Amino acid sequence: MNRNASAAPRAAEEVESYDHEVDVVVLGFGCAGAAAAHEAAAAGAEVLLIERAGGPGGSSALSGGEIYLGGGTPVQRACGFDDTPAEMEAFLTAALGPHADQAKIRLYCEGSTEHYQWLVDRGVSFNASLWDAPTWMPLTEDGLMWLGENSWPFDRIAKPAPRGHRPGTSSFGGWLLMEKLSAAVVDAGVGVHTDTLATSLVVDAGGRVVGVTARRYGEELLYRARRGVVVTTGGFVDNEEMLAQHAPQLLGHDKVSDGLDDGSGITMAAAAGAATRRMSVVETALSVVPGLIARGMLVDALGQRFVNEDTYPGLISHAAVHRRPGPVWTIVDEEGYESLDERERWGVRPHHVAGTLAELEQETGMPAGSLQATVAAYNEAAERGEDPYFHKAARWLRPLRPPYAAIDSRIRFHADRPERAGSTTGVAGFTLGGLHTTVDGEVLDLAGQPIEGLYAAGRASSGMHGENYISGTSLGDGTFFGRRAGRAAAAAGR
């Protein structure tokens, strides 16, 4: 049975009575829903938050917790970095592009220091120390990290400043972010109904969204929303049917989600006339260790390099997975491997080791001579401290010497721990396309007009992203535009 089968809107005329009536109903208790509910309540609205799981958190709570913030935050200043909204905007426009959403990016950057303070005021703290090397995620409590700002070509597009802000905990910090935000939501007086799955929108004869139908333990519930409904139900990476129609490039890969990102909110709104946008755009993470590729190189199945290996690994992953013939290999020498702290190796050991590159070519199936030519060109320029092809920073340039190792990106991190091994593509991702919204979270119809009473934020909507993704911009635009959507919904129809 199709999972979207119940998405058709319910006509308000057919509703005899509602089980609950409030000003604003928010669907989904991830970071966007928390931000929307809090701000709607803070603006004086009576707010109910409906969550299908047994508690708050969603995919946000399972994430790394980085939030992309800048323009001169206290943490940036304490770490010695000047930053401005204009530099931040120039970076994000380039890094999230091509075809990023200029209007959303501009507002996001102009409001970033205020948004930082809002998070801090909700109890989210960031330590004033910098992790200064390429990584997916520092295994420290450093509150600041680079996300490609100091790498080519971005270092020529905008003045480099680190903008990855991390909640004060080591490793994954999404749980801490959501712990603070959900406490703030409850403090603000928002009602929360868990174990409650929204199933369709209730629409009146004039096309205005006036409520929601939901299901809890087999019982149907009807919610009336006097001012608006905010859809923050997440993306659709967990819906194979929607992936096949819109983002088939993620089929067969691992999913970055809590398992409940089935696109139900997107479909529900689309069935009520909402437009979608950029449904094919995805975030992609490949199992490459940033510290190892920075010290060595990354090559495709033909032994060709294709990127500066010291930039943000999400950009590297996107280029590798969607643009290059695979498998993609990390090539590193013994000195490079040994010089990386063991914890930063993420449990990865060399899959092939050889005294010559010719042997590695044979073991990995690369054309004879291909890797040798690539390494020769790399070494020759590295001697001079240059990378004329991809502009990796001089800090990471050093001629590679035998013995060499090749690491297969299809093998997941920690594969030497039997419980984490298993067959995989080495790729995980989530979806970035969704409902077409204004900067105030109003959901647009197919004619480009706002649908009255309907708002969206987070991964149920298309956010700032063009073709690419930078860590922290999903929690970032989810909370930032979630707040705006909550305020807009609270002010609607007054």
Next chain:
Amino acid sequence: MNRNASAAPRAAEEVESYDHEVDVVVLGFGCAGAAAAHEAAAAGAEVLLIERAGGPGGSSALSGGEIYLGGGTPVQRACGFDDTPAEMEAFLTAALGPHADQAKIRLYCEGSTEHYQWLVDRGVSFNASLWDAPTWMPLTEDGLMWLGENSWPFDRIAKPAPRGHRPGTSSFGGWLLMEKLSAAVVDAGVGVHTDTLATSLVVDAGGRVVGVTARRYGEELLYRARRGVVVTTGGFVDNEEMLAQHAPQLLGHDKVSDGLDDGSGITMAAAAGAATRRMSVVETALSVVPGLIARGMLVDALGQRFVNEDTYPGLISHAAVHRRPGPVWTIVDEEGYESLDERERWGVRPHHVAGTLAELEQETGMPAGSLQATVAAYNEAAERGEDPYFHKAARWLRPLRPPYAAIDSRIRFHADRPERAGSTTGVAGFTLGGLHTTVDGEVLDLAGQPIEGLYAAGRASSGMHGENYISGTSLGDGTFFGRRAGRAAAAAGR
């Protein structure tokens, strides 16, 4: 004003009277509309075809006219090729993929010889001679051409047979195809209303599509369709707003269309609850001369080769435009350039000429040594008749010798003819995403259920295509699935 503003469906209850009433209304008189209208009429339905332009043809009439046909057509057999539906299916699945539509491809291949005969019976003739070299389009009257079937990796996936069938005229043949099909439509008794723009669907209280509103010279017209409406209005490459939302990678490039592919039919149907599919997928053609790249090589901005230059140029274009850092350069030596018939050079002359590759690197901005390394590896293997990187066929392998030329793919063909010059990206394309349909052209809603009375085919629908495109598959699936949609509409509600 938003061009989609009038797309919302009209409620049948509000319609007082119709101006015209027939069994089946077909929207758009390109190849898909012609095929649908003809077959609906042949099945005994009373059919009206509504076309916004002053006459038939649409983008189909401006196309090259190739139709992808195989499985053992008389033309294939006369040219000495055995072919089967299974070989054809294996090729199309690989060449249109990844993520091509398996069910549609299978039917298309199984029905291909019958479809060939249907076209011949409508007066479309194909000469039984083969053009045997890579090209966008032979400048001869040869009726058969290769579309990558004999190139790597397809030559290992399926037994090579040429399947590009061309109407019996030199150069662009779309006009001839449409001349024959439109005559057949009139002969079949289909009524045609030109200068008539469909503006919205008429939907009854049960959600069934029962008609269309349209506009002719400022006057609104209402059409009742007793059995069904078939949407064959084309893609959306001419709608900048829709491109920005769904396929921004085509923004700024030239358009392969008649200028009227504004997605109006897609939007009209979506506004009535239809699902769309693969809206980001596009056909892309780059200004590279197949005969020159086959004799030389194609490299990206870093001097790296990336494809076997003797495969179908549409696949080469896709890889170049969407996967490689540009600009992309054709590198050819004097012997290669001179050995190509002048007509096949499409008016392209070398943009840079040099006695050494180092000079060409400098003139084109490639990293020093990059092109030299690429040509050295190419020449060394070409001496042995091999291409271990990309497997270009031995027929085209020959070491390149000075003097060399570089040709900039951003400069359009015939740029030496002043009337055709001008600034351009060198890229042109059209959209392949659209309404989600069954193999019988039924349009599906967001729950995956057919919308009663609504059918679609051609580029208003998502066809056989995955990420890639092969010439002849748009006229091909437009006519093949257009016929099926017409028959299904004629049989509906009986």
